[in-house]
Amino acid sequence: MTGHVIAVAKDSDHRFSKLLVPDITLVAGLGVEGDAHQGVMVKHRSRVTVDPTQPNLRQVHLIHSELFDEVATQGFRVGPADLGENITTKGIDLLGLPRGARLKVGEEVVLEVTGLRNPCAQIDSWQKGLLAAVLDRGPSGELIRKSGFMSVVLKGGRVRAGDCIAVEMPEPPFFRLERV
Incomplete structure (x- = not known):
């Protein structure tokens, strides 16, 4: 499975949306250089409140641009960086990947999938009703x-729009993504 990066973003402050930039530098074990979520320990505000010593499993947030097309059919206008992601992708079924899958981005960067982003009520503050649009129910009601x-x-380097993304699956058994 291969795809590509269509946009990159970061923000040194904790805001809902991030700022589009020409490129981002990823640092092994830390995340996006200059981003509010960079660090070894968790930086997400709600998780810091619960336990600031948790490892940061949320160093880099990726969203598939196909989601923007999906929610557009429901009347929402969403583009790269609007939902706070660092890397916007195209051509990869991100949500179909198991925990531990690795993404080789561009020439150097290697990311390891840790889990799902848990969308929160801030999404509705940005566009009313969007939270329901980014949630669904599976066949068993999950x-x-x-x-x-x-x-x-896992391995740092620069990422920019146009970079290729290659997926490396972990050894079975595969573990489905849970929220982190």
Whole structure:
């Protein structure tokens, strides 16, 4: 499975949306250089409140641009960086990947998938009703979170729009993504 990066973003402050930039630098074990979520320990505000010593499994947030097309059919206008992702992708079924899958981005970067982003009520503050649009129910009634996944940086480097993404699956058994 291969795809590509269509946009990259970061923000040094904790805001809902991030700022589109020409490229981002990823640092192994830390995340996106200059981003509010960079660090070894968790940086997400709600998780810091619960336990600031948790490992940061949310170093890099990726969203598939196909989600933007899906929610557009429901009247929402969403583009790269609007939902706070660092890397916007095209051509990869991000939500179909198992925990531990690795993404080789561009020439150097290697990311490891840690789990799903758990969309929160802030999404509705940005566009009313969007939270329901990025959630779904599976055949058994299980909640499906469609707002991308989180990863950690195994090997750092620069990422920019146009970079190729190649997926390396982990050894079986595969573990489905849970929220992190």
